[in-house]
Amino acid sequence: MAGHPPKPPKQPPKTPKKQWSIDDFEIGKPLGKGKFGRVYLAREVKSKYIVALKVIFKVQIEKYRLFHQLRREMEIQTSLRHPNVLRLYGWFHDDERIFLILEYAHGGELYKELRKTHHFSERQAATYIASLAQALAYCHEKHVIHRDIKPENLLLDHEGRLKIADFGWSVQSRSKRHTMCGTLDYLAPEMVENKAHDYSVDNWTLGVLCYEFLYGVPPFEAESQSDTFRRIMKVDLSFPSTPEVSAEAKNLISQLLVKDSSKRLSLQKIMEHPWIVETADPMGICPN
Ligand code: AMP
Numbered sequence: 001m002a003g004h005p006p007k008p009p010k011q012p013p014k015t016p017k018k019q020w021s022i023d024d025f026e027i028g029k030p031l032g033k034g035k036f037g038r039v040y041l042a043r044e045v046k047s048k049y050i051v052a053l054k055v056i057f058k059v060q061i062e063k064y065r066l067f068h069q070l071r072r073e074m075e076i077q078t079s080l081r082h083p084n085v086l087r088l089y090g091w092f093h094d095d096e097r098i099f100l101i102l103e104y105a106h107g108g109e110l111y112k113e114l115r116k117t118h119h120f121s122e123r124q125a126a127t128y129i130a131s132l133a134q135a136l137a138y139c140h141e142k143h144v145i146h147r148d149i150k151p152e153n154l155l156l157d158h159e160g161r162l163k164i165a166d167f168g169w170s171v172q173s174r175s176k177r178h179t180m181c182g183t184l185d186y187l188a189p190e191m192v193e194n195k196a197h198d199y200s201v202d203n204w205t206l207g208v209l210c211y212e213f214l215y216g217v218p219p220f221e222a223e224s225q226s227d228t229f230r231r232i233m234k235v236d237l238s239f240p241s242t243p244e245v246s247a248e249a250k251n252l253i254s255q256l257l258v259k260d261s262s263k264r265l266s267l268q269k270i271m272e273h274p275w276i277v278e279t280a281d282p283m284g285i286c287p288n
Contacts, residue, residue, distance in 0.1 A: 017090075018090070019092065020090055020091075020092040020099075020101065021092055021094075022092075022094065022099065023045075024044055024045055024046070025042040025043065025044055025045065025051075025053060026042065026043045026045060027040050027041075027042050027053065028040060028041035028042060028043065029041050031052055031108075032108075032109075034054070036056045036057070036060045036061065036066075037054060037055045037056040037057055037060070037097075038054075038055050039052050039053065039054045039055070039102075040052070040053045040055065041053075041104065050104050051089065051101050051102060051103065051104055052102040052103065052104045052105070053099055053100070053101060053102070054099065054100040054102055055097050055098075055099055056070070056097065056098040056099075056100070057096060057097055058093070058095075058096055058097060058098060059096070061098070070098070073166075074088060074091055074100065076144055078090070079142070080138070080139065080142065080144070082134070082135050082138045082139075083161065083284070084131045084132070084134060084135035084161065084162055084163060084164060084284065085135050085138070085139070085163065085164050086102060086103050086105060086155060086163040086164060086165040087102070087103035088100060088101070088102055088103075089101040089102070089103070102165075103157075103163070105155035105156060105157050105163050105165070106156075106157055106158035107155065107156025107157055107158060107159075107160055108155065108156060109151070109152060109154070109155060109156075110128070110151050110154040110155065110156055110162065111150075111151035111152045111154070113156065114151055114212070114213065114216065118216045119213065119214055119215055119216035119243055120213045120214065122214065122245070122246060122249060122275075122279050123279055123280070123281065123286070124213070124286045125210060125213035125214050125249070126249070126275060126276050126279035126280035127162075127279075127280045127281040127284060127285075127286040128154075128162050128209075128213060128286065129206060129209065129210050129213070129252075129270065129276065129280070130270075130271060130276050130280040130284065131161065131162040131284045132149070132154075132162065132164070132206055132209070133206060133267045133270040133271050133276075134267075134271065134284075135162075135164050136149075136202050136203075136206070136267055137267040137268070137271075139164075139202075140199045140202070140267065145198070145199055145201065145202060149164065149186065149202060149205045149206075149209065150185075150186050150205075150209075151209070151212065152166075153165055153166040159285045159287065160285055160286040160287040161284050161285055161286075162284070162286075184225055184228055184229075185208065185218040185220060185221060185228060186205045186208050186209070186218070187201075187232060188200070188201040188204035188205070188232075188261065189204075189232055189233055189235070189259050190261055192229050192232050192233060193233070197261070198261070200261040200262070200264050201261070203256055203261075203264045203265065203266070203267065203270075204256060204257065204258075204261070204264060206256055206270065207219075207252075207253050207255075207256025207257040207264075208220075208257070210249070210252060210253050210256065211253050211257075214243070214245045214249060214253075215239075215240060215243065215245070216243075219237055219253075219257065220232045220236065220237075233259075235257055235258070235259050237253075237254070237257055239253075246275065248273075248274055248275035248278075248279075249275050249279075251273075251275065252265070252270070252273050252275050252276070255269075255273075256270070
C-alpha cells in the first residue's frame with residue numbers, strides 16, 4: 001500500500017532554552033541587599049561573563065503573595081533591550097530560591113552618588129534625564145509604564161551610563177490604569193488622587209528627578225505624607241537660590257511638573273529641549 005511521505009515540519013524544532021543552574025556560576029562578593037534577597041557578583045563558568053546574580057527566597061515571595069508580580073517583572077525585563085535598561089539575561093530556581101541573572105552595573109546606585117555629592121552638575125543631571133527619556137520612550141513604545149522610577153531604582157555601569165532597574169511595579173498596558181502604587185515623593189497628582197493614569201506619570205517623575213538631581217531633594221518633600229500629598233496636588237513648586245541652577249533647567253522642570261497630564265512635555269520634546277541638547281553628553285556617559 002502506497003503511503004504518503006511524512007510531511008516536513010513547517011518550522012525547525014526549537015532548540016530548548018538553556019536551563020541554568022547555580023553550578024554554572026562562580027559566586028563572588030555581595031553587591032547589596034534588597035527587600036527580598038541579596039545580590040552577588042558572579043561569573044558564568046564557561047564564558048567567564050560577569051553578571052549580577054539576584055537571589056530571592058521563595059518563602060518571602062509566598063509570604064507577600066508576590067509570585068505574580070515577580071513573574072511579570074521578569075517577563076517584562078527580559079523582553080526589553082535598551083542601553084539604559086538593565087538587562088535580565090535569564091532566571092532559574094531551586095527548591096528554596098529564585099535566581100535572576102542580571103547585567104552587572106559596576107557603578108552601583110545612582111542614589112548613593114547623589115547622597116555623596118548632595119547634588120549633580122547640570123551636565124550630569126541633563127545626561128541622566130536624556131538617558132531616562134530615551135529609555136522611557138522605548139518602554140512606552142512597548143506599552144510598559146515603569147511607575148516606580150526613583151533614584152534607588154537607577155544604577156550606573158562602569159562608564160557612568162544610567163540603567164533603569166527593578167520593574168517590580170511596571171505594567172504592560174494599553175489602557176488607562178487605576179491602581180495606586182509608586183513612591184510618594186515621585187507620585188504624579190493623578191496617582192495621589194487615585195485617578196486613572198497613563199504613560200504621562202513617568203514624564204512627571206522625570207520632572208521630580210530632574211529637580212532632585214539639581215537640588216539634592218525632591219520638590220514636594222514635607223514633614224508628613226499628607227503635606228507631601230497637598231504640595232503635589234497644588235504643584236507647590238519653588239526653586240531655592242542655592243545651588244544656582246540655570247533658567248533653562250528650571251524651564252524644563254516647570255514644563256514637566258504640570259498638573260494636567262496632557263499638557264506635560266512629551267518625551268520627544270524633552271529630548272529636543274535646549275537645556276538637554278546643549279548640556280547632556282550625547283553618548284549618555286557621565287563619569288564622576
Ligand atoms: P535590589 O534587591 O534590586 O534592591 O538590590 C539590592 C542592592 O544590590 C542594590 O541596592 C544595589 O546596590 C545592588 N544591585 C542590585 N542589582 C545590581 C546590579 N545589577 N549590579 C550591581 N549592583 C546591583
